[in-house]
Amino acid sequence: MTETTANIKAANSNRLLQWLFNPFKFIAGFKALLLGLAVILISGFVGSFSNTHFDGVLDVHTGLEAPMWFFLAEGVINWICMVVPLFFLGLIVSRSSLRIIDVLGTQALARWPYLISAVVMLPDANRRVTGYLMSTLTQNAPAASIAPIDISIFVFAMIVVLLMVIWMVALMYQAYAVSCNIKGAVAIATFIVSLIGAEILSKIAILLML
Amino acid sequence: MKVLPTTCPSCSSQLSVKSLVCQRCQTEIQGQYELPLLSKLSLRDQDFIIEFIKASGSLKEMARLMGLSYPTVRNRLDEIIEHVEPAEKSRKDGKEKKV
Numbered sequence: 537m538t539e540t541t542a543n544i545k546a547a548n549s550n551r552l553l554q555w556l557f558n559p560f561k562f563i564a565g566f567k568a569l570l571l572g573l574a575v576i577l578i579s580g581f582v583g584s585f586s587n588t589h590f591d592g593v594l595d596v597h598t599g600l601e602a603p604m605w606f607f608l609a610e611g612v613i614n615w616i617c618m619v620v621p622l623f624f625l626g627l628i629v630s631r632s633s634l635r636i637i638d639v640l641g642t643q644a645l646a647r648w649p650y651l652i653s654a655v656v657m658l659p660d661a662n663r664r665v666t667g668y669l670m671s672t673l674t675q676n677a678p679a680a681s682i683a684p685i686d687i688s689i690f691v692f693a694m695i696v697v698l699l700m701v702i703w704m705v706a707l708m709y710q711a712y713a714v715s716c717n718i719k720g721a722v723a724i725a726t727f728i729v730s731l732i733g734a735e736i737l738s739k740i741a742i743l744l745m746l
Numbered sequence: 747m748k749v750l751p752t753t754c755p756s757c758s759s760q761l762s763v764k765s766l767v768c769q770r771c772q773t774e775i776q777g778q779y780e781l782p783l784l785s786k787l788s789l790r791d792q793d794f795i796i797e798f799i800k801a802s803g804s805l806k807e808m809a810r811l812m813g814l815s816y817p818t819v820r821n822r823l824d825e826i827i828e829h830v831e832p833a834e835k836s837r838k839d840g841k842e843k844k845v
Contacts, residue, residue, distance in 0.1 A: 564815035632824050638817045717821040 557706060560642045560714040569637060572644020575651050576615055580607035582654035586663060591742050593618050593734045594705070596653050596697050598666050610742055611647070617738035618708065619643050621730035626716030629726055634716055642711035649700035649707065656696045661686035705731070752786050760786065760836075780840070786833050791826045798823070 554561055560568070583590065584607040589597050593614045623639045661683075668682050708731075713723050754761055763779040784792060801807040809819045 560815055561818045562813065562815055564817050568815075632820060635817070638815075642817075714815070714821065715817050717817065717824055 558710040558714070559645065559707075560711050563641075563645065564638045564715060565635070565641050566637060568641030568645045572615075572641055572647065575648040576611035576644060577608055579647070579651045579654045580604075580609075580611040582651065583607050583657065586654075586657045586659075588654055588657040590614055590650055590653075591739070593731065593738045594701055595735075595739075596650070596657070596701070598657060598662060599670070606745065609745060611650075613741045613745075614734075614738050615644050615647060617734040617741065618730065620737075621733045622712050622716070622727070625726040625730055626712070626718065629722050630716045630718050632717035638715035639712075642715045643708060646707035646711040647704060649703040653697045653700045656693045659689050659693070661689035662693050665690035749789065750781075750785060752781060780837070783830065783833055783837060787826065787829055791829060794822060794826060 563571070579590065581604070582588075584602075584604050587598055587601055589595070589600060589602070589607065590610050591597055619639055622643065623634070623636060626634050626639065664686050665682055709723075709727050712727050712730075713719060718726065752761055753759065761781065763781060764776065766775045766777075766779070767773070784795065787795070797811070798805075798808060801811060805816060805819050805823065809816045812819060
């Protein structure tokens, strides 16, 4: 392998990593907003088949039956609740001139790992295991025993969901850093404050919808 | 052509120009000249500024040409502004001292 080929391969793998963990270097604004909104709505739509709720900026829960609009609204609420504090804190701490379209777009697109969460929660096995666990926890006698394959599917889904939460938080942070041009300790501190605020805000907003 | 050094390899202070030469007639001028502000920037920054001028100062056009997002290009420009500001300030301070 020549040095040039090695350099091209390294550049390509670096670009792939950037697309996975910081796609906002290449995409932001209106394009990201359209893609992100589509991802949010499709995640809600897919989630509705397995009653998977994204009932908070970071939350993934199953169980509650609800109309389709409720699943779609949850995604939009989570997104807006994250954008509002990030944009205002960004205005305070950033020296750059910010565009709301960049914050809206990048934060929407940062939620795409939840589409994968919605997909892995689709199998009925997850609902059966959740039901079994809930009845055990509430001291009721379980309706039926759980097949080992159901437990395997459930464990796999939980691991994937956990990884997707971590990935989404990493993407949301990168989206904030790029769209508001903030780095270092200030970026981390303001992001954590926004995340906590957004989590509380989104929980309240979704509870008010019930 | 070699890359113009702008900082001292020994103490990292800003270098100045001591001698200029005409490549046609070899006339040499000796003195103490300050480097132009833009030449004090890194080559990467200088390339960005040239591209920025070629794009008529449009960050949107720059982003399109570079295949990057608008905020990424804007952040890069802000980074260069951060590099230029102290150099400009020290140049102004130097001029005021001379006056």
